Amino acid sequence: MVEIELDGKKVEVLEGSMVMHAAEKAGTYIPHFCYHKKLSIAANCRMCLVDVEKAPKPMPACATPVTQGMVVRTKTDRAVKAQKSVMEFLLINHPLDCPICDQGGECQLQDLAVGYGGSTSRYEEEKRVVIPKDVGPLVSMQEMSRCIACTRCVRFGQEVAGVMELGMSHRGEHAEIETFVGQSVDSELSGNMIDICPVGALTSKPFRYSARTWELSRRKSVSPHDATGANLIVQVKNNKVMRVVPLENEDVNECWIADRDRFSYEALESADRLTTPMLKQGGAWKEVDWQTALEYVANGLQGVKAQHGAQTIGTLASPHSTAEELYLATSLTRGLGSQNIDTRLRAADFQHDGKVRWLGTSVASLTTLQRVLVIGSNIRKDQPLLAQRLRQAVRHGGKVNALNGQAFDWAMPVANTLVADAANWVQALADIAAAVGAITSAAAPVAGNANSAQAQAIAKSLTGGERKAILLGNAAAHHPQASSLLSLANWIGAQTGATVGFLGEAANTVGAQVVGALPKAGGQNAGQMLAGGLKAVVLLNTEPAFDAANGAAAAQAIGQADMVVTLSPFKANMDISDVLLPISPFTETAGTFINTEGRVQSFHGVVKPLGETRPAWKVLRVLGSMLSVPGFDFETIEDVRAQAIPADVPALLSNACSAQVDVSPAAGQPASAAIYQLDSLVRRAPSLQLTADAKLQGGL
Helix, strand or coil, X not given: CEEEEECCEEEEECCCCEXXXXXXXXXXXXXXXXXXXXXCCCCCCCCCEEEECCCCCCEEHHHCECCCXXXXXXXXXXXXXXXXXXXXXXHHCCCCCHHHCCCCCCCHXXXXXXXXXXXXXXXXXXXXXXXXXXXXXXXXXXXXHHCCCCCHHHHHHHHHHCCCCEEEECCHHHCEEEECCCCCCCCCCCCHHHHHCCCCCCEECCCCCCCCHHHCEEXXXXXXXXXXXXEEEEEEECCEEEEEEECCECCCCECCCCHHHHHHHHHHHCCXXXXXXXXXXXXXXXXXXXXHHHHHHHHHHHHHHHHHCHHHEEEEECCCCCHHHHHHHHHHHHHCCCCCEECXXXXXXXXXXCCECCCCCCCHHHHHCCEEEEECCCHHHHCHHHHHHHHHHHHCCCEEEEEECCCCCCXXXXXXXXXXXXXXXXXXXXXXHHHHHHHHCCCCCCCCCCCCHHHHHHHHHHCCCCCEEEEECHHHHCCCCHHHHHHHHHHHHHHHCCEEEECCCCCCHHHHHHCCCCCCCCCCCHHHHHCCCCCEEEEECCCHHHHCCCHHHHHHHHCCCCEEEEEECECCCCCCCCEEEEECCHHHCCEEEEXXXXXXEEECCCCCCCCCCECHHHHHHHXXXXXXXXXXXXXXXXXXXXXXCCCCHHHHECCCCCXXXXXXXXXXXXXXXXXXXXXXHHHCCCCHHHCHHHHHHCCC
């Protein structure tokens, strides 16, 4: 530790720290633009000049290392004069368009100009103009004349997103930030550049010119997409969601969010929103009131139960639903006498021992891993925020290995990649296990080729280092031999000291298991239900055509049922449903998501339900009462939550697996959703569907 004196106070910081770090620790604010706590030091803007004793001139706080006994003053005349001089230079070419700038009201330059800017300018020359550029549907570079060349966006691309999509061309007054040779900005984390821009040079293209920042109410929420559970600030005007930005949480998403977290709100106002209950009569859809729709559903379910038996009724629920919704859907199904309830819509192997599958470690710990094996995942697109955690680990010397059907571009160096057809993943993992056994002198659980060069390289990597993890992705979880992959992964983890876990597909993949949204003895799993044969099907937030492993066949099979009830925020499944019940998306209801590390995160609705839309938990509660199912006398969401979620969720988490390993080639390919096809919200967000990733995957 090094002790310095800062504005008369003694401060201790780690050796190698900068003066800026000491100021942060002491709670002293030093004005700055280019410095960002998550990015490398650039010392571009010079706004953080401070007075260092015995130094011949003011020094940049962000790039001046601390030394024992150093004396720093941040508010002397010399320091303030230097900072005001820098501000004068920054404002020479800056356009004075605050009244129309999207960043007005939350602009660092605007804020600091009040304290350090002059009331008049000595410069009368024309300001420079930077030609606007179109870099894609999400980030606007229409106002790059405002850029102060802090290079935060450039460093973010290099260091966090892993893709240097922006750079600085030319020199002097001609220098500007731009993409390479007219390319677009396509990173799945690109929207974070908007947040870290200290001026209004980079703005949100979907939000642009739609509201002023001081008109917006700010409300906390949680992302309903992947299993990271990113914390959000949802900004609202006139009961309409206008913008979504990150809420900083170092243990979950740090200060970043993925583009699908940021821009999926566009779907909330889509023409596809369902705002009134609808019944299909004579092949035509007709709007009805809630009482009529609910009586139709209740009478229909009772009729099917009386005529065909309760075992012909099933519920397919999306793992993007809240824990409370999933609990009530499960209770309703079982209350009718059926065990047919499942959320594993894309799975092919349904072996389950009642344990809750999870990440196997904390999200934050991914940043410090030294050795990683990722099995069956395009992690960069499946889990953008977890991928950037691994990217940080690699930047600090970690080694990432992969077993996949192809070599993906993860925007980070991958030490070893074993490419194998998905049908042979179990055998490929058995080869790695054999190679590990050869190193540790342990007998592998099944026969494998320990002489495979790729398997040996991965085994050697995993047996080195200290902090290690084996992570199974969406394709591994949906694999026809998922249990065999988990068994082998557990054996390798035990031999190498690595944790073993699933990255997690959806916001509530873990939550669905916690509340028991799985078939019990005698019940049909999702694969069996999607194959057809049920007489009545309840679809909660589910579109079989897009959410199931074999979408077209699944939708056709479900459509053969006597009655199909869809609970959705959108006009979904209209070709196969008999009744549509409009339920609230995550912004219009309270609920709970349990992320992949088992973190329980509850949230409130941020806007009122649109039209006649109702929270799904209320709809299910009323249906339960109408069907005389016991235990449906909840009055508040808190009552449901208390019943649904056990007090000690961590005690339920386990990736133990007793399944026998089957190395024979698997039949069929694992089903995985593309980045902007994951759920009903991202599928209906226009700007996301215009991205390069969406064009590669095909639209809705």
